[in-house]
Amino acid sequence: MLLADAVFLAAASLLPRRAPCPIAGPTAEVDGDEEEAGCSVGYPMVLVQIPMYNEREVYKLSIEAACGMWWPSDRVIVQVLDDSTDPTVKDLVELECKFWANNGKNVKYEVRNNRTGYKAGALKQGMLYEYVQQCDFVAVFDADFQPEPDFLVRTVPYLVHNPRIALVQARWEFVNPKEFLMTRIQKMTLDYHFKVEQEAGSSTFGFFGFNGTAGVWRTSSIKEAGGWEDRTTVEDMDLAVRAGLKGWKFIYVGDVKVKSELPSNLKAYRRQQHRWTCGAANLFRKMGAEIILTKEVSLWRKLYLIYSFFFIRKVVAHVVPFMLYCVIIPLSVLIPEVTVPVWGVVYIPTTITLLYAIRNPSSIHFIPFWILFENVMSFHRTKATFIGLLELGNVNEWVVTEKLGRTKPVPQMLEKPRCRFWDRWPAGRFVSPLFLRNFHQVLAAGADSNACTCLHAPCRVILISHEILLDSIYER
Structure with a gap:
């Protein structure tokens, strides 16, 4: 279907x-x-x-x-x-x-x-x-x-x-x-x-x-x-x-x-999806009979509304992925008597996924993540679907989706250039202040010598400034 x-x-x-x-x-x-x-x-x-x-x-x-x-x-x-x-x-x-x-x-x-x-x-x-x-x-x-x-x-x-x-x-x-x-x-x-x-x-x-x-x-x-x-x-x-x-x-x-x-954020997205999914299923419950009994539209349009628009996309599309990937397939692994045909677990899901991916060619490399995320969300959508169909407690729950006021495209965080290994290595953050503090002690100990007197004052200022900067970074 x-x-x-x-x-x-x-x-x-x-x-x-x-x-x-x-x-x-x-x-x-x-x-x-x-x-x-x-x-x-x-x-x-x-x-x-x-x-x-x-x-x-x-x-x-x-x-x-x-x-x-x-x-x-x-x-x-x-x-x-x-x-x-x-x-x-x-x-x-x-x-x-x-x-x-x-x-x-x-x-x-x-x-x-x-x-x-x-x-x-x-x-x-x-x-x-x-x-x-x-x-x-x-x-x-x-x-x-x-x-x-x-x-x-x-x-x-x-x-x-x-x-x-x-x-x-x-x-x-x-x-x-x-x-x-x-x-x-x-x-x-x-x-x-x-x-x-x-x-x-x-x-x-x-x-x-x-x-x-x-x-x-x-x-x-x-x-x-x-x-x-x-x-x-x-x-x-x-x-x-x-x-x-x-x-x-x-x-x-x-x-x-x-x-x-x-x-x-995930919390705002889940609430948004709950409102959309639950509301659509609840509307199907309330308008199913009205769609069938109306005489102002053709039979084909009624069939499209009942079968394709509501039943397939608002109910089956949420329940089937959850039952297949989160219930049936795990049971087939744990219980040898439960078998799933190859066409049901590979061919048809792959074809549907390709039909989704072909309209998003620039994001095709994110398809594996999309599959995993949609399977996780299928649980929440299935729950919302049954809440809407059965009109349970929070069927009319309305939470406004949180907004941050974006005015321009944000930086492409997933496409940042790679940092060098030593830029990521945190040991330098600890080695640097230790080295500077030891160097500061050496200068302080030799402050009475003629060789260090001329360097002691400017080096001390630089070292203190560097330590203050590092302390502020660590506190943040």
Whole structure:
């Protein structure tokens, strides 16, 4: 089942891509003189939503990027939805919004009295304000996402020229993929998701799961689908499935990339994966019957949603690797009566791995580490899958992924030039001060001699400075 789905996705992702459509008016940065001359005619009204929660490290990045997009100032509203509980952070975000408002940008700073529904609740509340009714499209960005200035120019035309398109999804780009081995592996997994899964869904059935950010929605499609719901931790996928069942089409544009940040520690990554995996399985439980009974989409699209999108990718893809590599194969080693056919333990897993690797040629040498890491994570994803399917205790647990506010690509730590052996050998750190202290004692003992008097003072200063430096290094 996994192999057949992987082959189907790989083949479908290679289908020809759609060419972008031009939009009325200039397709470059719009300055103040052009706006005064009426050049904003033909531009639809766009709402940019940025949900936040105590985002001290990244709030400036997202607001600045949203306000810097090429779109007439009178045709775009930047809405900052701040659920922060830290008063200092709230003051900083509000101050940043006022700064851009004073610079001619239409920025709205909105807060709630509670965090009901988390991100979904904030987005739902944001759609209720009166000024949103004039907006034709809604762009959503998480707090660590930094769209390029031409983002709206390259995505909105799809919605303008095709009234049946509800969503245009852009690709994620990362500012810290080479920071650690773990971030490299995350990039490999997400690159496959975007290059293969999202591209295949867009090319075949015009449907894929919204990634929750870096996308533009048609406002009317959100309303027709029932708006944002907080019944699971994947409110983005929930909205996408409901809109898909209403017959709306989605488009993925892989050439439009939005910078974001990968989790830099295992704890944050595990929590993120738990939220995504558990939420998807729980949504499958809640919407399975609705997908089967709906009459507004074709049978093939229903089959794709139930079998490929949900059952294979959200359940089987997590449970099977864990059962195979962590249960069955170890039992076959310990218990001679348990045998595993070669095709099940070698041929099929190898083929699936190659289908993953072929879309990441620059990282193919990290495939062994990717396999080991994914097998370890399969335990946590399997646990989250059953929590979602059975609706156990922490099924709706929501923990915001920790961010560090990366603005530029970090140094390539895994590609540092090799140090010389004697640079790594720590003995020099101990030999050097011992030698210097002995040399200092020799000079001190011979201070009365004429030969050492002229050298004693400057050498003493150098030695003391060197000892202070070494002591500070050891303390650190």
